[in-house]
Amino acid sequence: xxxxxxxxxxxxxxxxxxxxxxxxxxxxxxxxxxxxxxxxxxxxxxxxxxxxxxxxxxxxxxxxxxxxxxxxxxxxxxxxxxxxxxxxxxxxxxxxxxxxxxxxxxxxxxxxxxxxxxxxxxxxxxxxxxxxxxxxxxxxxxxxxxxxxxxxxxxxxxxxxxxxxxxxxxxxxxxxxxxxxxxxxxxxxxxxxxxxxxxxxxxxxxxxxxxxxxxxxxxxxxxxxxxxxxxxxxxxxxxxxxxxxxxxxxxxxxxxxxxxxxxxxxxxxxxxxxxxxxxxxxxxxxxxxxxxxxxxxxxxxxxxxxxxxxxxxxxxxxxxxxxxxxxxxxxxxxxxxxxxxxxxxxxxxxxxxxxxxxxxxxxxxxxxxxxxxxxxxxxxxxxxxxxxxxxxxxxxxxxxxxxxxxxxxxxxxxxxxxxxxxxxxxxxxxxxxxxxxxxxxxxxxxxxx
Amino acid sequence: xxxxxxxxxxxxxxxxxxxxxxxxxxxxxxxxxxxxxxxxxxxxxxxxxxxxxxxxxxxxxxxxxxxxxxxxxxxxxxxxxxxxxxxxxxxxxxxxxxxxxxxxxxxxxxxxxxxxxxxxxxxxxxxxxxxxxxxxxxxxxxxxxxxxxxxxxxxxxxxxxxxxxxxxxxxxxxxxxxxxxxxxxxxxxxxxxxxxxxxxxxxxxxxxxxxxxxxxxxxxxxxxxxxxxxxxxxxxxxxxxxxxxxxxxxxxxxxxxxxxxxxxxxxxxxxxxxxxxxxxxxxxxxxxxxxxxxxxxxxxxxxxxxxxxxxxx
Ligand code: SF4
Ligand code: SF4
Ligand code: SF4
Numbered sequence: 001x002x003x004x005x006x007x008x009x010x011x012x013x014x015x016x017x018x019x020x021x022x023x024x025x026x027x028x029x030x031x032x033x034x035x036x037x038x039x040x041x042x043x044x045x046x047x048x049x050x051x052x053x054x055x056x057x058x059x060x061x062x063x064x065x066x067x068x069x070x071x072x073x074x075x076x077x078x079x080x081x082x083x084x085x086x087x088x089x090x091x092x093x094x095x096x097x098x099x100x101x102x103x104x105x106x107x108x109x110x111x112x113x114x115x116x117x118x119x120x121x122x123x124x125x126x127x128x129x130x131x132x133x134x135x136x137x138x139x140x141x142x143x144x145x146x147x148x149x150x151x152x153x154x155x156x157x158x159x160x161x162x163x164x165x166x167x168x169x170x171x172x173x174x175x176x177x178x179x180x181x182x183x184x185x186x187x188x189x190x191x192x193x194x195x196x197x198x199x200x201x202x203x204x205x206x207x208x209x210x211x212x213x214x215x216x217x218x219x220x221x222x223x224x225x226x227x228x229x230x231x232x233x234x235x236x237x238x239x240x241x242x243x244x245x246x247x248x249x250x251x252x253x254x255x256x257x258x259x260x261x262x263x264x265x266x267x268x269x270x271x272x273x274x275x276x277x278x279x280x281x282x283x284x285x286x287x288x289x290x291x292x293x294x295x296x297x298x299x300x301x302x303x304x305x306x307x308x309x310x311x312x313x314x315x316x317x318x319x320x321x322x323x324x325x326x327x328x329x330x331x332x333x334x335x336x337x338x339x340x341x342x343x344x345x346x347x348x349x350x351x352x353x354x355x356x357x358x359x360x361x362x363x364x365x366x367x368x369x370x371x372x373x374x375x376x377x378x379x380x381x382x383x384x385x386x387x388x389x390x391x392x393x394x395x396x397x398x399x400x401x402x403x404x405x406x407x408x409x410x411x412x413x414x415x416x417x418x419x420x421x422x423x424x425x426x427x428x429x430x431x432x433x434x435x436x437x438x439x440x441x442x443x444x445x446x447x448x449x
Numbered sequence: 450x451x452x453x454x455x456x457x458x459x460x461x462x463x464x465x466x467x468x469x470x471x472x473x474x475x476x477x478x479x480x481x482x483x484x485x486x487x488x489x490x491x492x493x494x495x496x497x498x499x500x501x502x503x504x505x506x507x508x509x510x511x512x513x514x515x516x517x518x519x520x521x522x523x524x525x526x527x528x529x530x531x532x533x534x535x536x537x538x539x540x541x542x543x544x545x546x547x548x549x550x551x552x553x554x555x556x557x558x559x560x561x562x563x564x565x566x567x568x569x570x571x572x573x574x575x576x577x578x579x580x581x582x583x584x585x586x587x588x589x590x591x592x593x594x595x596x597x598x599x600x601x602x603x604x605x606x607x608x609x610x611x612x613x614x615x616x617x618x619x620x621x622x623x624x625x626x627x628x629x630x631x632x633x634x635x636x637x638x639x640x641x642x643x644x645x646x647x648x649x650x651x652x653x654x655x656x657x658x659x660x661x662x663x664x665x666x667x668x669x670x671x672x673x674x675x676x677x678x679x680x681x682x683x684x685x686x687x688x689x690x691x692x693x694x695x696x697x698x699x700x701x702x703x704x705x706x707x708x709x710x711x712x713x714x715x716x717x718x719x720x721x722x723x724x725x726x727x728x729x730x731x732x733x734x735x736x737x738x739x740x741x742x743x744x745x746x747x748x749x750x751x752x753x754x755x756x757x758x759x760x761x762x
């Protein structure tokens with residue numbers, strides 16, 4: 001065996017990971033692996049805890065998408081206790097979720113990913129970051145910071161706590177929305193929608209065309225996809241059926257409760273995180289680049305691929321344009337960024353729709369509930385992919401068993417493949433530089449892990 | 450004057466870093482006086498050199514080192530030690546760093562318990578090859594607060610700490626001032642109506658909305674949630690979560706406190722203090738469904754141990 005290149009830590013991603021690239025004696029890539037470096041054990045330590053407390057415990061799985069864990073957990077507890085949230089309870093939950101999506105995508109696109117495109121993939125690592133963008137383009141940066149902060153502060157002000165939220169509760173939501181609050185949030189969401197549309201134009205004009213060669217080559221792999229759709233087959237982030245699509249677009253649909261019949265997780269020796277695959281395809285698990293087996297992807301590109309349409313007009317128009325250019329399913333990994341901006345528009349449009357619903361200020365936001373034995377599966381689309389929380393409770397409503405599949409997890413196999421693909425493309429005969437290593441990380445960053 | 454800052458996240462959820470970003474436009478002011486030399490969430494500095502061929506872990510020198518997250522594995526420990534070596538002042542940012550945080554709930558279990566569950570869930574494909582052990586750092590015996598392993602100079606608890614506190618602390622550091630943070634309890638900052646002791650005898654679970662009148666009724670018209678019979682950790686939790694001049698976050702969402710700012714005194718025991726507070730008010734502590742969760746934010750420092758669950762809950 002030749003040398004090993006350690007990209008550690010992978011930076012400008014939202015979690016903790018490292019990459020090891022193994023070169024053979026000729027200096028060509030023999031193998032490349034993504035390592036998930038730690039294990040926290042949530043599945044174990046929530047046992048014995050009162051189920052209604054879980055939405056306030058498991059949100060600590062991720063501080064970037066805590067609303068997603070909070071809501072999936074609330075839905076799972078609703079299921080265990082057999083309570084149906086009030087209609088407005090559901091709407092307030094979805095409102096928080098969509099605004100959180102809108103905020104998260106701005107954060108990812110501008111704070112984490114944009115430096116690779118705006119400053120450039122081969123630029124000096126010391127300035128290839130959001131601080132570099134602030135210096136290079138203070139006007140745009142100021143606008144981004146302002147808009148992202150506006151979205152974040154809507155959540156903070158209304159729900160009172162948005163990093164590790166508490167306002168979702170089994171049976172609904174903890175507090176009603178007042179009319180003045182509704183008006184205020186609506187006005188702000190309209191501004192954020194405008195910014196989302198501006199961002200899309202900016203990217204379509206100044207970024208994507210410039211990098212089209214990179215987009216169509218870097219990290220490209222061939223896989224299936226997973227995402228949530230409503231009864232009409234349209235994209236939905238808060239509820240619906242799961243659609244698991246093969247690369248040829250044929251697909252199965254299932255209720256979230258049945259997830260274990262369709263997907264399984266493989267234990268690999270180099271990562272604490274398990275690698276999911278589509279068990280229902282009955283072809284096993286392989287990350288072989290030419291002949292992958294069981295590999296499917298989640299997150300923005302996946303949702304855009306599995307959905308037949310998007311129920312809001314501007315996002316639908318963008319989807320059509322995207323499909324005309326890249327087909328369905330689109331496989332190029334860097335298109336995750338493009339899909340992210342389409343979803344950004346959807347999230348803003350959907351939040352506005354919810355805010356315009358006459359029930360949204362109904363004070364009946366929370367149904368009373370009783371602890372009991374049961375099972376509940378809560379599923380939402382997190383920015384990073386389909387999130388599943390599955391709990392069982394005893395007669396006293398204490399957790400007896402919990403299984404969680406976190407959004408990014410679905411993508412671990414595909415990320416590993418994209419890294420391998422990118423490494424083979426960029427490292428030959430032992431020759432590589434900082435820029436090539438950063439480009440390999442760009443293949444990871446697209447997935448926003 | 451500019452101050453060099455290095456920031457690291459260990460066994461963390463990224464929430465503390467997001468809270469830094471939530472300073473919003475103030476962040477741009479901070480960037481004028483802070484020269485950030487290392488911050489994996491936003492910058493590309495690598496441990497093993499930019500070409501990935503270094504042989505030992507390196508972090509640049511800095512005046513201030515910010516560490517979020519607890520210490521759970523060998524790599525966290527190595528990074529924490531390196532940060533101590535390279536930085537003059539170490540700030541433990543967030544309750545994971547100061548007291549272990551939510552992930553320290555795992556301290557009621559052995560690593561084998563955690564892995565046995567995680568690698569045998571109903572969706573796990575167990576091909577009998579054992580647990581992962583290549584290219585990944587081994588887990589330590591428990592989830593440790595940062596000061597269990599290295600010296601900490603400044604503690605900024607909170608899950609996450611309020612951006613106002615982070616901003617104040619950074620400004621004070623740049624100006625060389627002393628950092629003043631709230632030292633009261635959550636109750637001391639809570640305006641709810643308190644009628645006095647002895648009316649309730651047992652704790653209800655939080656399964657329905659508390660009484661608070663109409664939706665726009667201000668907080669000082671709502672009766673204390675503990676007096677309404679719900680467990681509220683306000684009495685034993687460090688105050689300040691609402692930031693400058695704002696009310697306790699959860700209470701103003703009509704939800705009881707669960708203790709995320711950690712104990713009022715750094716080495717307090719939130720579980721014992723809460724049980725004492727309940728008992729001395731004549732509340733039957735047997736009415737709690739379990740009590741391990743009272744240490745859900747502060748199970749580091751050996752507060753939670755394997756077997757604790759069975760013996761003491
Ligand atoms: S203290 Fe809270 S926000 Fe900070 S890393 Fe820990 S869990 Fe996340
Ligand atoms: S117990 Fe809770 S509700 Fe009551 S005063 Fe303290 S913090 Fe406020
Ligand atoms: S009320 Fe308690 S749990 Fe809620 S944010 Fe404040 S300290 Fe944390």
